[in-house]
Each structure stands twice: as structure tokens, then as C-alpha cells.
Amino acid sequence: MAVTETAPSAATTAHEGILRRQSMRESAARTYARSLPIVPVRARGLTIEGADGRRYLDCLSGAGTLALGHNHPVVLEAIRKVIDSGAPLHVPDLATPVKDAFTTELFETLPRGFADQARVQFCGPTGTDAVEAALTLVRTATGRSGILTFTGADHGGAPDARVTRLPYPQDYRCPFGVGGARGLELAGNWTESLLDDPRSGVAPPAGMILEPVQGEGGVIPGPDSWMRRMRKITADRSIPLIADEVQTGVGRTGAFWAVEHSGIVPDVMVMSKAIGGSLPLAVIVYRSDLDCGEPGAHGGTFRGNQLAMAAGAATLAHVRENRLAERAADLGARMIGRLRGLAADHPAIGDVRGRGLMIGVELVCPEAAEAAETAIAADDRETGAVGPSAADPVLAAAVQRECLARGLIVELGGRHASVVRLLPPLTLTDEQAEAVLDRLADALSAAERAIHGRHETCHPH
Numbered sequence: 007m008a009v010t011e012t013a014p015s016a017a018t019t020a021h022e023g024i025l026r027r028q029s030m031r032e033s034a035a036r037t038y039a040r041s042l043p044i045v046p047v048r049a050r051g052l053t054i055e056g057a058d059g060r061r062y063l064d065c066l067s068g069a070g071t072l073a074l075g076h077n078h079p080v081v082l083e084a085i086r087k088v089i090d091s092g093a094p095l096h097v098p099d100l101a102t103p104v105k106d107a108f109t110t111e112l113f114e115t116l117p118r119g120f121a122d123q124a125r126v127q128f129c130g131p132t133g134t135d136a137v138e139a140a141l142t143l144v145r146t147a148t149g150r151s152g153i154l155t156f157t158g159a160d161h162g163g164a165p166d167a168r169v170t171r172l173p174y175p176q177d178y179r180c181p182f183g184v185g186g187a188r189g190l191e192l193a194g195n196w197t198e199s200l201l202d203d204p205r206s207g208v209a210p211p212a213g214m215i216l217e218p219v220q221g222e223g224g225v226i227p228g229p230d231s232w233m234r235r236m237r238k239i240t241a242d243r244s245i246p247l248i249a250d251e252v253q254t255g256v257g258r259t260g261a262f263w264a265v266e267h268s269g270i271v272p273d274v275m276v277m278s279k280a281i282g283g284s285l286p287l288a289v290i291v292y293r294s295d296l297d298c299g300e301p302g303a304h305g306g307t308f309r310g311n312q313l314a315m316a317a318g319a320a321t322l323a324h325v326r327e328n329r330l331a332e333r334a335a336d337l338g339a340r341m342i343g344r345l346r347g348l349a350a351d352h353p354a355i356g357d358v359r360g361r362g363l364m365i366g367v368e369l370v371c372p373e374a375a376e377a378a379e380t381a382i383a384a385d386d387r388e389t390g391a392v393g394p395s396a397a398d399p400v401l402a403a404a405v406q407r408e409c410l411a412r413g414l415i416v417e418l419g420g421r422h423a424s425v426v427r428l429l430p431p432l433t434l435t436d437e438q439a440e441a442v443l444d445r446l447a448d449a450l451s452a453a454e455r456a457i458h459g460r461h462e463t464c465h466p467h
């Protein structure tokens with residue numbers, strides 16, 4: 007990790023110059039670059055090397071795009087093969103052998119009961135564009151316009167005005183203040199009453215869109231029973247159900263597609279990120295009887311990136327053949343277990359949650375917990391109910407910085423940017439997982455020390 011004694015000045019100067027020019031020339035809208043001031047020049051697997059020679063374990067994985075880590079040999083080989091063949095690199099919408107092979111491999115991975123009657127639509131190469139295509143599809147098919155979505159949801163792009171938000175269930179910060187099975191029941195009841203009450207103010211919708219595990223919302227898995235209830239509620243009322251698998255797909259959560267955990271079959275699946283094997287690609291897959299759009303109903307110039315399709319097909323095949331979803335389930339469960347163990351020594355860890363290798367650690371201000379406890383109503387005290395502590399984005403940002411100083415890249419997310427997120431590649435070894443968690447634990451201790459006595463910071467008056 008250390009910079010060699012002979013090279014530092016040239017390398018460090020180049021690295022600093024690039025960062026300085028970036029901050030002078032690029033938009034204020036840049037995001038990751040602000041909290042991760044590194045200049046990647048080489049990468050392999052879990053490791054990124056910066057222009058200053060420093061090496062990092064990368065648990066951001068290109069915002070979840072790198073199921074196999076950086077520059078996996080099967081991905082590089084697939085890309086080289088297309089380049090060496092002289093095939094066109096881009097042909098909007100046209101049939102090609104590369105696209106044919108990608109589609110065949112994609113259909114191979116689809117949940118049972120879906121593949122036999124599915125159609126695929128190639129979209130512009132972002133998750134946001136594929137979500138828009140999915141909404142256009144269900145609006146056209148139903149002739150309705152409203153969409154049901156959930157609190158904390160992130161489907162990319164700007165919020166759509168024709169959206170009604172429903173409560174996404176969560177234990178730790180349950181919107182009904184009860185959590186557990188009761189919280190799920192209430193979330194379901196609310197959804198049902200909104201649809202069935204003629205005076206709810208919500209017109210019959212064109213569709214419901216949900217993330218099986220909320221990613222940007224703070225790594226919140228939608229429980230299987232709740233997923234099944236949403237499927238039943240929508241099916242009973244002929245409302246198409248759209249599963250946004252942009253972040254959860256390709257083995258990430260411990261099943262190839264996250265809807266498989268609950269066994270539900272959605273009407274539409276939205277896919278992007280990892281399906282392109284690190285290159286930009288997005289599709290929707292849907293029940294063929296929804297296919298009533300006119301040609302060009304959802305266009306876009308870049309719907310034919312051959313390198314992405316080749317890299318994606320290689321990635322899908324590698325994940326499937328090597329059972330990397332099972333590996334993610336097993337290793338993810340062990341990592342979550344170790345993080346929960348860590349919580350015993352760190353009161354600032356409010357919650358550890360996730361599914362497979364989509365893991366979140368919510369940081370809180372423990373002092374605020376004590377304050378909340380003393381303020382809790384007498385009734386609640388009798389039932390033992392204690393509200394969660396206040397989220398601590400200041401500590402989370404400090405943990406992210408301390409991680410970086412220890413050669414570990416993590417993302418922050420969640421409602422209050424207080425959830426440390428881990429999205430490592432599915433190829434992560436046991437030893438690498440240990441190294442990641444050692445660095446994270448060490449960073450947490452350092453961050454806690456650094457802002458010790460920060461009582462005022464985490465819940466200012």
C-alpha cells in the first residue's frame with residue numbers, strides 16, 4: 007500500500023494535478039469523486055490502484071456494476087473476441103450474433119415461470135432509461151398513468167409526478183413504529199386500503215414498481231412474505247408488478263434474481279448495472295402479453311453496444327456456471343454475522359442488514375439513544391419499546407474517510423447518508439472478506455475516537 011520511496015513525487019504530483027483539474031473543471035453535480043479523492047489507473051478483481059501508487063480494496067464495485075470485480079479474465083476475453091472479429095461495435099436495435107448470444111444467456115438465467123413467456127426490450131444503457139421504458143410499457147398496456155412506488159425507493163432519474171408512495175417495510179425504522187410481522191401486515195393493509203377505498207384519492211394505477219432490496223434507500227431487504235403479499239395484491243387487481251433488479255440482479259443478493267427468494271413472478275423486470283459486465287447496458291424483460299407498444303414507443307440511440315452485450319453474456323454465464331449467487335448468500339451471511347458481532351462493542355452500529363453481498367451498516371448516535379430512552383412515553387417503557395437512535399451521517403462520513411485511509415473503498419447511502427454500504431464483487435474470497443471487515447472495524451474505531459464527544463454534532467439543537 008505504501009508509496010515507494012523513489013517514485014512518490016512524480017506520481018503524487020500527477021495524482022494531485024488530476025484531482026485539482028477535476029475540481030476546477032467538472033460539475034458541482036459530481037458525487038463519488040467528492041468523498042473518494044482517488045485517481046484509479048489500474049484495477050483487477052477487488053483491487054484498484056491509484057495514480058499515486060496506493061492500492062484499495064474496492065467495495066463500491068462501480069456502483070454495483072462489477073459482479074466479477076475489475077477486469078475479470080472472462081470479461082476481457084469476451085471484449086477482445088468482439089474487437090478481433092471485426093464486428094461493428096454499435097448497431098442500434100439490429101440483430102447480431104453477439105446480441106443473440108446475450109439474449110440466449112439472459113433467458114437462461116430468468117426465474118422459472120417467466121422465461122417461457124418473456125420478451126426483452128433493449129433500452130438506452132442506464133437503469134434510469136430502463137425504468138422509464140418499464141413505466142411506458144405498463145402505461146400503454148393498461149391505459150392508465152399512475153404508478154405505485156415506495157418510500158425510500160431509488161429508481162434513478164427525477165421523481166415522476168404521477169407517483170403514489172407506499173410504505174416500504176423496515177424493522178429498524180418501521181414507519182408504523184412496530185416492526186416485525188405486525189409492521190409488514192400494516193404495510194400490506196395500507197396498500198390494500200389505498201387501492202380499494204374509492205375515496206383514497208389514488209386512481210387505479212398502471213403499475214407498481216419495487217426494489218426487492220432497497221439499495222440507495224439504505225440496504226433494506228423487502229421480506230419474502232411482504233413481496234408475496236404485494237404480488238397477490240397487484241395480481242388480484244390486474245396491476246402489473248415491476249421488479250427493479252437494477253442493483254439486486256446477477257447474484258448480488260444470493261439468488262440470481264432477488265425475486266427468486268420469495269418465489270414471486272413479476273410482470274416486468276428491470277435490469278442494468280451488472281448485466282453489462284462493467285459496460286453500459288440496460289433491458290426490461292416482461293410478460294409477452296404486455297407487448298402492445300408501437301414501434302419506437304421507447305427509443306434511444308445507444309441500444310446496441312456490442313462490447314457490453316459480449317461482456318454481459320460472459321458475466322451472466324460465469325455467475326450461473328460457478329454458482330456465484332450461492333457463494334454470495336453464504337459469504338454475505340457470514341459477513342453480516344461478523345458485523346453484528348462487532349455491534350456488541352460499538353454502540354454506534356445501530357443496525358446491520360442486507361442480503362447476500364449487498365450489506366449495510368447503519369451508524370447512529372448512541373448518546374441520542376439514551377436521550378430518546380429517557381424521553382420515551384411511560385406506556386412504551388412498560389412494553390420495552392425503545393426507538394432507534396438518531397442517524398449519524400457525520401460519523402458515517404468519518405468512517406468512509408478512515409476506510410479510504412486504510413485502503414478500503416465503501417459507499418454511503420440510506421435516508422440520512424448514515425449507512426455504510428458494501429457491494430463487493432461476488433468473486434470475493436474468504437481472506438479478502440476478512441481484510442475488508444478488519445479495515446472497516448479499524449476505521450470505525452478510529453472515526454469514533456476522532457469525533458468522540460461529538461454530542462452536539464449528531465443531534466444539534
Ligand code: PMP
Pocket residue numbers: 131132133134135137160161162163217221222250251252253254278279
Ligand atoms: N434502479 C435502481 C434500483 C438503482 O439502484 C439505480 C441506480 N443506483 C437505478 C435504477 C438507476 O440506474 P442508473 O444510475 O444506471 O440510471
